[in-house]
Amino acid sequence: MTDLLLSQVKSVGESLIGTDEYVVNMGPQHPATHGVLRLVVKLDGETVKETIPVLGYLHRSIEKISENRTFPQCITYTDRVDYVSAMSVNLAFALATERLMGIEAPARAQWLRMIFVELQRLASHLLWMGAFAGDIGALTPFLYGLRERERILDLFEMTCGQRLTYNYIRIGGVMIDVLPEFMPKCRAFLDYFEPKIDEYEGLLTYNPIFLQRTKGVGVISPEVGINSGICGPSLRGSGVSCDVRKQQPYLYYDQVKFNECIESAGDCWSRYKVRMNEMRESVSIIRQCMDRLEPGPIEAKMPPVIKAPVGSEIYSRIESSRGEMGVHLVGDGTAKPWKVKYRCASFSNLYLLDELTRGWKVADIMAVLGSLDMIVPEVDR
């Protein structure tokens, strides 16, 4: 009876006043969308009814451009696919090309690659931690994250001269050997950095407000996560083992000891915790790599012009900072790839945003978006 009355009152009200959906256009310029992602959010008061991501504001057509570039030239573009974790994408493309042509990089190059990719993971996770905390209102961790990331970038700059787009990992090896003073500096950094992780955790992990904002928010069940192609730390937060480093070891990941970090709850807090633990594992991986590093060549013997065989095709994947980074290459006998396709973790992780935020509050969009660790250049490419 009351329901009927209420619905009648509501319909009369609507006919008199005329109600409309409250559509808020978040982005492309918005502090929480980390770049130029645009979200069209339909609201009912503070409650989110629908979130529609609108993509393409950073589309640079990297995959198409690569078809007109030689393989070594393509590496330069891979830096721009994910500029927060450029080393990983360098590696993904270099590995794919090497597998396509049956080249094997020498041992020293492989160990160096592992060191740099893991350092890159640290840098990427640090930036993510700061941005995520900033999204839910804590501004201080961002500065802490950048402070440590700066020292990693110094190490990169020391080696390859660049701080953001490195172009360091090349087909058949790496660009240049590390300087003699790199190893002591890197060790010093790791010794300095490891206790810092506890510091961040002390500031955030069990902070009651942080727990309130992240526990139980944006829960991805394992089934839904697998079915919608979520990958990387975001899926490991749901208790699914999906680390490519463990499942299909590349480089020498089968020769180092490390744990795959898995949390079971599937909420924002678990995804946060997975990344914090991953930083610890990365530190241990880098230490092991440095112990195993021996002098030797840093580049394999390569043909003067790298040509992919006719009809050759490969899909090669690595674990980038954000999750599974796949590269699909098709060769046609020339020095240029016939087709390049990047499978990016950010793009697939964004898929669930609407489902995870529907029925929640506006502020949860930021928490969920932040916890999925999405960056826009990788979404749009």
Added chain:
Amino acid sequence: MLTGENIVQLVSGLLHWAYAQAGISSWAGIIDPIIAAVVMFGFISVFVMFLVWMERKVSAHMQSRIGPNRVGPFGLLQTVADAIKLTTKEDVKPVNRDKIPYFLAPIVAFVATFMGMVVIPFDKGMVVQDLNVGILYIIAITGFTVIAILAAGWSSNNKYALLGGFRSAAQIISYEVPLVLSVVPIIMITGTLSLSGIVEYQKTAGYWFIFPQIFAFLIFITSATAEANRAPFDIPEAESELIGGFHTEYSGVKFAMFFLGEYIAVVVSSAVAVTLFLGGWLPVAFLGFLHLPGFVWFLAKLLLIIYLIMAFRWTFPRLRVDQLMDFGWKVLIPISILNILITAIVWLCLYGKGAQ
């Protein structure tokens, strides 16, 4: 010894001599409060500028940065430079704004919070107007800001601003209740609403109210932070969600008014906290040998509380809007009501019926 009372007497003596010379002694009752208000206004403006600098230094310290250090000694003039920049800036206004509320909102926000300062006693007798309903007056007058913020959110014709305005209205109204309730035990004990009277009571009683009323103090600080829209309760202007919230569409001087209004709100609520719980201008017992004037003690305690509120901001994440409401209604209000009951029972048992 130099005290606030002496200074006030000296200044008023000089003024009255000047009135007599000018032959306007009969107007003293009108001119005196105006001069006092102007002095207070000048003091608050400078103090707030200092606070903006202090906040930037505190945040810089907490984030292992240096903070402003280029303009003037220790960067102290940075805020002055910023103020000049804000005042000379073009006033960008949305075309479809609701003109009158859009214009009035920043003024109301600024004036309403500033007027709270009028009854704050800096020292014995050093107060613009010692109202006998001081607390009631402050709570009433600072409640005006919600109207300003709601008007700003509505008249800007911007969806973020409107959301921010609604959030703010809900928040301020919710947190007004525990704020008032946390003050009630003090009024019950002292039997006066005058702020000077409450300090005098603490002097005769020999203890500050923070000791018997620690819960009231915590509730008061929490609610005051929420009232001033400061983190972790800054959801009306949550940067990562609503850009600037209700002041998204404000620029130049109007923005500066909201900005200063926020800081003055912090000053007012901290000043009330100092007066009610930390003994106002009374010296710290074990530092009494310093023989500092009362207003120095007052300012020292004020800065301590303000530092506390600043430290909150740079430590905690932001609450979500529904969690904020839950916290206010389900936690703070029951505790403060319980606090009133327990205080009443204990005081009745201790002192019997004629408690005062």
